[in-house]
Amino acid sequence: MLDLWYWPSIPGRGEFVRLALEAAEVPYRDRARDEGVEALVADMKPRHGIKPFAPPYITCEVEGREVTIAQVGHILTWLADAHGFGASDLPKDLELIMLQLTVSDVVAEVHAVHHPVGVSAYYEDQKDAALVAAKHFREERIPKFLGYFEDALSAIDGPFVLGAKWSHVDTSLFQLVEGLRFMFPKRMAAVEADFPKLIACHDAVAALPGIKAYRASDRCIPFNQDGIFRHYPELDAA
Amino acid sequence: MLDLWYWPSIPGRGEFVRLALEAAEVPYRDRARDEGVEALVADMKPRHGIKPFAPPYITCEVEGREVTIAQVGHILTWLADAHGFGASDLPKDLELIMLQLTVSDVVAEVHAVHHPVGVSAYYEDQKDAALVAAKHFREERIPKFLGYFEDALSAIDGPFVLGAKWSHVDTSLFQLVEGLRFMFPKRMAAVEADFPKLIACHDAVAALPGIKAYRASDRCIPFNQDGIFRHYPELDAA
Numbered sequence: 001m002l003d004l005w006y007w008p009s010i011p012g013r014g015e016f017v018r019l020a021l022e023a024a025e026v027p028y029r030d031r032a033r034d035e036g037v038e039a040l041v042a043d044m045k046p047r048h049g050i051k052p053f054a055p056p057y058i059t060c061e062v063e064g065r066e067v068t069i070a071q072v073g074h075i076l077t078w079l080a081d082a083h084g085f086g087a088s089d090l091p092k093d094l095e096l097i098m099l100q101l102t103v104s105d106v107v108a109e110v111h112a113v114h115h116p117v118g119v120s121a122y123y124e125d126q127k128d129a130a131l132v133a134a135k136h137f138r139e140e141r142i143p144k145f146l147g148y149f150e151d152a153l154s155a156i157d158g159p160f161v162l163g164a165k166w167s168h169v170d171t172s173l174f175q176l177v178e179g180l181r182f183m184f185p186k187r188m189a190a191v192e193a194d195f196p197k198l199i200a201c202h203d204a205v206a207a208l209p210g211i212k213a214y215r216a217s218d219r220c221i222p223f224n225q226d227g228i229f230r231h232y233p234e235l236d237a238a
Numbered sequence: 239m240l241d242l243w244y245w246p247s248i249p250g251r252g253e254f255v256r257l258a259l260e261a262a263e264v265p266y267r268d269r270a271r272d273e274g275v276e277a278l279v280a281d282m283k284p285r286h287g288i289k290p291f292a293p294p295y296i297t298c299e300v301e302g303r304e305v306t307i308a309q310v311g312h313i314l315t316w317l318a319d320a321h322g323f324g325a326s327d328l329p330k331d332l333e334l335i336m337l338q339l340t341v342s343d344v345v346a347e348v349h350a351v352h353h354p355v356g357v358s359a360y361y362e363d364q365k366d367a368a369l370v371a372a373k374h375f376r377e378e379r380i381p382k383f384l385g386y387f388e389d390a391l392s393a394i395d396g397p398f399v400l401g402a403k404w405s406h407v408d409t410s411l412f413q414l415v416e417g418l419r420f421m422f423p424k425r426m427a428a429v430e431a432d433f434p435k436l437i438a439c440h441d442a443v444a445a446l447p448g449i450k451a452y453r454a455s456d457r458c459i460p461f462n463q464d465g466i467f468r469h470y471p472e473l474d475a476a
Contacts, residue, residue, distance in 0.1 A: 049393025050333045053340045053386055067329045071339040073311075078332065091305045094316065095288045101309040101339075102291045108346055116354045117367050118374030129355050129367040136356030148291055155287025 006056040010227035022214035134235035153197035159204035174205035179229030244294035248465035260452035372473035391435035397442035412443035417467035
């Protein structure tokens with residue numbers, strides 16, 4: 001059985017994994033959602049040696065051995081290979097990895113917008129720096145990153161990066177657009193028209209049967225102020 | 239022929255790729271070092287569709303097709319597979335990827351220490367935030383990250399993550415220690431004794447014939463104030 005381990009109260013980085021599994025309609029157990037955060041803490045605590053630096057991670061069987069895989073891009077690449085939602089063509093799969101790791105870079109920068117000086121400090125104690133960081137992110141990084149993915153989608157007739165077939169890169173781009181809309185509604189409203197292929201990809205992911213069913217279920221956690229994408233109105237502007 | 243493309247004036251993220259190639263004594267062309275930064279700019283400019291977000295990237299032939307691979311962890315995983323410096327055992331190789339991507343996370347956080355609010359702004363204009371970010375990084379993140387890698391190395395008789403055989407994770411840990419020593423000499427002097435296996439791994443990498451030859455050559459660029467690891471004395475403390 002495939003087990004996903006992630007903080008149960010936020011979409012966060014775990015959501016990128018959940019969305020691909022839900023789109024592929026792959027059965028999995030979302031352990032901390034089912035058993036509580038204590039189960040996650042208890043699962044992490046005895047781990048020594050080579051282990052996840054942080055959730056999310058999955059545990060599954062590989063060549064007869066129980067393995068633990070952390071890092072979103074790594075988890076998704078593995079799942080795509082195991083469950084057939086990658087390209088099944090090595091040069092194209094190498095491209096998907098490159099794109100997926102760039103999504104991870106964006107996600108890290110998004111978190112750093114509201115926590116620019118320290119991940120363990122309160123937002124309120126780093127708000128002045130966050131105001132400056134948010135301005136840079138809105139004005140420079142959003143167009144640069146979204147333009148990068150728009151360009152990737154322009155390489156082929158869409159709606160997806162691989163064309164007619166969705167991959168984890170598309171479900172991740174969906175979540176990136178959703179998250180940025182939640183965090184920066186004014187900015188996204190002002191710039192989205194510049195990225196028509198990205199928005200078309202987002203919309204095509206939203207229409208996948210597995211994604212529709214998931215988003216209508218209570219398995220899907222709404223964005224909130226504890227996750228990666230947070231809506232602080234003072235950090236947004238057109 | 240294997241081509242590496244990276245900014246020619248800094249070790250930066252390119253150094254993690256160079257070190258693995260040099261340790262493995264794999265022939266490669268460091269194109270912008272050989273032909274100047276203009277060659278790198280000219281190589282990036284016409285690229286459209288799915289392309290690197292930023293250097294470093296490599297170009298090589300995969301299944302008869304010319305491919306471009308960006309993202310340090312991705313490049314190194316590919317090279318390890320192609321040139322035999324990975325584990326050659328799938329569950330172990332999955333662990334190496336997890337560790338390598340965590341190295342990339344550390345490197346991103348290191349850069350954010352001196353550029354907490356905007357990658358495009360000058361250090362001098364974000365120095366106040368950098369002072370706070372550096373304190374958090376020194377006191378919380380250095381012990382947490384180095385302790386994580388120490389634990390990974392404790393899983394096996396070393397000196398390397400795989401035991402007697404070096405991998406790209408080890409050459410990357412070498413560079414991480416080197417970089418942190420350059421950036422935070424006081425802090426590293428104060429904490430290094432807590433991470434004996436990590437330092438032993440660093441020293442074992444330094445003793446590899448390919449690494450010794452490389453570091454004695456003019457191919458190896460010293461750390462400087464334009465790279466990822468920068469020495470601002472005001473950001474360091476024991």
